[in-house]
Amino acid sequence: MLPYAPPIDEIDFLLRRVLDFDGQMAALPRFSDINSDLAVDILTEGGKFCSEVLEPLNAVGDKHGCSLKDGSVATPPGMADAYRAFAAAGWTTVSADVEYGGQGLSRVIQILLDEMLSSANLSFGLFAGLTRGAVEAIEHHGTEPLKAAYLPKMISGEWTGAMALTEAGAGTDLGLLTAKAVSQGDGTFAITGTKIFISSGDHDFGGNVVHLVLARLPDAPKGVKGISLFLVPKFLLNSDGGCGERNSFGVASLEHKMGIHAQPTCMMTYEGATGWLLGEPGRGLNAMFTMMNAERLFVGIQGLGIAEIAGQKARAYAEERLQGRSSDGALAPVAIVEHPDVRRMLLEGKSFTVAGRALAMWVALQMDIATSHPEKTTRDLANGYVELLTPVVKAAYTDMGFETAVTAQQIFGGHGYIVDWGMEQYVRDARITQIYEGTNGVQAMDLVTRKLIANGGAGARGFYALVRADLTAAASIETTAALADKLAPALEKLEALTQKINHLSGNLAYITGYSTDILRLFSHVALGWMWVRIAAQAMPNDAAWDGQPETAKFFMDRMLPKAAVLADIVDAALADSALEAAA
Structure with a gap:
């Protein structure tokens, strides 16, 4: 390999x-x-x-x-x-x-x-x-x-960090957590409780491990408004800033997992551990989401990375593996990449990774603009794009990353099921990305019940306007006109559904059962937009564009039509929701 x-x-x-x-x-x-x-x-x-x-x-x-x-x-x-x-x-x-x-x-x-x-x-x-x-x-x-x-x-890497949020009875619903924090009268707090699923909770790299722990103060109200965030280091600091006395928490056990075996996923017990408040009391979720939003984009990129490596290995194998006969009836066996269904599987992965990378880079660029542009209106607009696309990147990329890993494994046939080739590890490792940092179902609900209706849907309308402007420009370019013509109806369907969702914003409980379909529809339009932008920059005899026209056409012909099906499913569900609201 x-x-x-x-x-x-x-x-x-x-x-x-x-x-x-x-x-x-x-x-x-x-x-x-x-x-x-x-x-x-x-x-x-x-x-x-x-x-x-x-x-x-x-x-x-x-x-x-x-x-x-x-x-x-x-x-x-x-x-x-x-x-x-x-x-x-x-x-x-x-x-x-x-x-x-x-x-x-x-x-x-x-x-x-x-x-x-x-x-x-x-x-x-x-x-x-x-x-x-x-x-x-x-x-x-x-x-x-x-x-x-x-x-x-x-930042130097001498010390590492971990997020200690989840408890056995409080996963997505953090309002149920029970870890406690009691003031010690000197600006520090004693943290007591047990956390599970703590990635990078401990290791043998040396240095400190700095935990950010969610816990409740004694007078805190129930629910998420009573949660505060604390910095709790593995080692307390000496007067010179180095690692001193061991803090009173440790690893109770390591989780035995389906994948990511080299990552220590820990159950941590805090027994009056010394911690420092981060942010305001009772505003722990606000502080936590500073890191969670960035982490969700990071997890989406993990899905992209798995898809890329799995696709690379599958293509290399398909070009070498001789099996079956060619369509012209020749008796000599051919490399399996010659078989149409194998090419389909390879192109499904490639149509995601290329456009997915482009879209991820665009979102990252909006993050730069949101923090650094001299004009506030531009910063705010960019930040709105990041917030809108964060759940899309996290959920769609990890779903597609896992799907691509499974498809790549399929190309190997029986060899894909064998440890020696490594494909089954990609499948196992990719699976967690759909679960941690907020399950993909939660991401889809976030998109539908928050992001698409934020400010009356202004952020979504602004994003759609960007896509439409590029489609208008692409319609007059020979290499992109056909691509733009195929994407335009999908954009129109997404816009129409977004308008309906905004009209039903006070009665969205019913539609959350279809939020995953809406997120996948959104992702298809966003990826199609990137294919149009990529194709618009193609030049004759361009090595970087070699092979991509086929992939762009494949996406529009074979992947994008799924958007219409998703739109029809959701449109019917929205009609039912409207009837329920009227009743």
């Missing part, structure tokens, strides 16, 4: 021609010295680390898993050394604030690095991704002393 090949040529094409990355960065003072050349150079080196260091550890980590002995977690062979090398090379600092030792690079670069990490070694990538989420929460809600004490070492 060929090693993982980071998709640098596609990234280069998307940066320069589809996203106008250089022009967009030039408009943002914070990023004005960043351009496509720099981004490609950084990602080329990051890709080498992923391919040469991390992918060889993927099967090793899956086989050995993590272990717990005397309360200490041991990660699989090579994992700790790889993480220290990763940190030493500066990969933990890419998008972090320069004030605390970060490089302050574009989110676009960060998301593309995250994709490559997810392709090469999903379990490994979680350590850095969760730490980055914790850093962002501390940066936004921590006091200046807390930020000074923790952010530099977390």
Whole structure:
């Protein structure tokens, strides 16, 4: 099997021609010295680390898993050394604030690095991704002393972070959590309780592990309004800022999981552990969602990364595996890539990964604009796009990532079911992405009951206007006219459904049963939009565009028609909901 090949040529094409990355960065003072050349150079080196260091550890980590002995977690062979090398090379600092030792690079670069990490070694990538989420929460809600004490070492990779939210009786419904926090009279709080499913809860990399823990103060009301967020480090700090006395919490057990075996998923027990309040009392969910929104985009990118690597392996296998006869009746066996149904399976994956990468990069660019553009109206507009598309990227990408992994496994036939080829690991690893950081059903409900109706649907209408403008321009271009003609009806159906949802905004309980269909419909339109934008930048004899016209046409002919079916299903459901409301 060929090693993982980071998709640098596609990234280069998307940066320069589809996203106008250089022009967009030039408009943002914070990023004005960043351009496509720099981004490609950084990602080329990051890709080498992923391919040469991390992918060889993927099967090793899956086989050995993590272990717990005397309360200490041991990660699989090579994992700790790889993480220290990763940190030493500066990969933990890419998008972090320069004030605390970060490089302050574009989110676009960060998301593309995250994709490559997810392709090469999903379990490994979680350590850095969760730490980055914790850093962002501390940066936004921590006091200046807390930020000074923790952010530099977390950003450098010397220390890591974890989110301790879930309890056995409180998963998605965090209002049910029971962990307690009691003031100790000196600005600290004693945290007591048990948390489950804590990714990166502990490890053997050295340094501190900084937990962000949701808990209730004694006088807190029931429900989500009574939850506060606390910073609880594994080690309390010495006067010099280094690791001192062990805090009073630990790993009670490690979960035995379907996949991501190299990632320590812990049950944590806090026994009066010392913690510091992050943000305001009772506003823990507000502080938590600073990291959760970024983490949900990160998880969506994990789905994209799995789809990319699974598709690469499947294509390489299909080009080498001889089986069956060609359609012209020749007796000699042919590579299975010659069989139409195998090509269909490969194109299903490719039609997602190329357009999915483009859309993820566009969302990341909106994140940059939302934090750095000099005009507030532009920042607010970009932030609205990010909020609208966050549940779409998380849910659609992880669903499609899992589906692509299963389809790629199918191409291997019986060999796909055998451990030696690695395909079954991609299927097992991808499955968790549809569940954690908010299940995909929850993401779909968020889109329908919050994002599509926010501000009377203004954000959705603004996004649709962007798509329509590109379709209008594409209609006059020979290479894109047919693509635009096929996407336009799907956009119209999505717009009409969005209007109906807004009219029923006070009676959406019924329609939530169809929210997954609505999210998938939205994702098909968004991915189709990216295919139109990609095709509009195609040039004759362009190596980066080689093979893509077939994929773009395949998406419009074979994938997009599903949008019409979804729209009809949801339209009928909305009509029933309207009848119920009238009754």
